[in-house]
Amino acid sequence: MDKLKQMILSKGETREGNILKVDSFLNHQLDSEFLYEIGKEFYNYFKNENITKIVTIEVSGVAIAAMAALFFKVPVVFAKKSESLNLDKNIYKGKVYSYTKRKEYNVMVSKRYLNKEDNLLVIDDFLAQGNAMKGLIDIIDQSGATIKGIGIVIEKGFQSGGTYLRENGYNLKSLAIVEQITKKGITFG
Amino acid sequence: MDKLKQMILSKGETREGNILKVDSFLNHQLDSEFLYEIGKEFYNYFKNENITKIVTIEVSGVAIAAMAALFFKVPVVFAKKSESLNLDKNIYKGKVYSYTKRKEYNVMVSKRYLNKEDNLLVIDDFLAQGNAMKGLIDIIDQSGATIKGIGIVIEKGFQSGGTYLRENGYNLKSLAIVEQITKKGITFG
Numbered sequence: 487m488d489k490l491k492q493m494i495l496s497k498g499e500t501r502e503g504n505i506l507k508v509d510s511f512l513n514h515q516l517d518s519e520f521l522y523e524i525g526k527e528f529y530n531y532f533k534n535e536n537i538t539k540i541v542t543i544e545v546s547g548v549a550i551a552a553m554a555a556l557f558f559k560v561p562v563v564f565a566k567k568s569e570s571l572n573l574d575k576n577i578y579k580g581k582v583y584s585y586t587k588r589k590e591y592n593v594m595v596s597k598r599y600l601n602k603e604d605n606l607l608v609i610d611d612f613l614a615q616g617n618a619m620k621g622l623i624d625i626i627d628q629s630g631a632t633i634k635g636i637g638i639v640i641e642k643g644f645q646s647g648g649t650y651l652r653e654n655g656y657n658l659k660s661l662a663i664v665e666q667i668t669k670k671g672i673t674f675g
Numbered sequence: 676m677d678k679l680k681q682m683i684l685s686k687g688e689t690r691e692g693n694i695l696k697v698d699s700f701l702n703h704q705l706d707s708e709f710l711y712e713i714g715k716e717f718y719n720y721f722k723n724e725n726i727t728k729i730v731t732i733e734v735s736g737v738a739i740a741a742m743a744a745l746f747f748k749v750p751v752v753f754a755k756k757s758e759s760l761n762l763d764k765n766i767y768k769g770k771v772y773s774y775t776k777r778k779e780y781n782v783m784v785s786k787r788y789l790n791k792e793d794n795l796l797v798i799d800d801f802l803a804q805g806n807a808m809k810g811l812i813d814i815i816d817q818s819g820a821t822i823k824g825i826g827i828v829i830e831k832g833f834q835s836g837g838t839y840l841r842e843n844g845y846n847l848k849s850l851a852i853v854e855q856i857t858k859k860g861i862t863f864g
Contacts, residue, residue: 510787510788511750514785515750515751516744516750516751518742518750518751545733548737549737552705552707552738552741552742553741555708556707561700561704561705561707562704562705562707563704563705564734566703566734595703599699599704
């Protein structure tokens with residue numbers, strides 16, 4: 487998606503340690519009209535997959551998933567993060583290790599909102615090592631639902647998440663794959 | 676907004692302690708097409724206020740604000756919650772006491788995304804005692820921006836937040852005001 491690459495180049499900020507910040511349109515300030523276009527792009531890619539629900543993780547995935555849902559005309563379910571152990575038995579629960587925050591947290595989805603008849607599109611803003619995605623897949627597997635596609639806005643191609651998902655047979659579409667982040671700039675795959 | 680009241684009556688769940696859960700369309704599962712209508716309703720109400728940005732707090736406000744932003748054609752800025760003290764000096768910071776979680780947390784917005792020229796519409800899903808809103812207003816006041824309106828999806832009319840905001844001169848529009856939550860059901864103001 488050319489416009490996304492242009493946005494990353496013009497508005498993204500790089501930090502040491504392969505960090506790419508896109509706070510001005512995706513992670514703190516949101517460019518809703520652009521997220522609407524991103525949602526449409528995911529729809530064009532996955533529209534024949536008979537999607538019944540879109541699943542994401544709070545926070546940054548929510549607006550993107552909500553926009554995509556306008557095209558698919560299906561509900562969004564967002565997994566909630568929690569550091570505490572929720573004893574409610576009516577939830578599916580997964581664990582995620584966050585490298586940026588250096589701690590493990592739980593993600594959870596109420597059993598009401600996922601079931602084995604669902605065909606899911608999983609959407610998230612970033613894919614790096616894929617830890618959040620693995621936690622979410624764990625939750626979805628517990629529900630018996632089928633993952634028909636995974637839509638990512640920005641994949642860090644030099645980290646292992648994308649390779650893991652493709653090798654495990656997931657239909658992964660990343661709208662931009664960043665291959666290198668150096669002092670000179672960003673290159674795409 | 677009649678459709679919202681119908682959704683609350685048909686899909687809302689009440690719990691002891693005046694708790695109203697609308698997880699099936701607003702707080703865990705999202706009905707995007709309905710949120711789009713809610714965004715349009717806020718636009719119809721505040722469209723002459725020369726809004727330059729929409730501000731909300733993660734998580735549940737984000738999708739609603741993003742939908743409203745499609746009509747206003749302005750960016751959304753969402754305040755981030757954090758329990759830790761972020762030492763970055765480039766943020767505005769406020770404190771919120773959460774009664775449901777029984778703890779205080781910080782909310783923060785980068786100084787980049789709010790400034791004194793901004794005319795803001797503040798959007799959130801619920802207004803009860805108004806603690807989150809007061810934290811957000813504190814942040815906005817630090818930036819020098821003007822609050823032109825506050826749009827709330829569900830106000831608990833029997834709690835003090837709405838009264839506080841109206842008495843302090845804010846242009847508050849709550850799409851549904853719940854006056855009573857009893858075993859027999861919900862009544863609106």
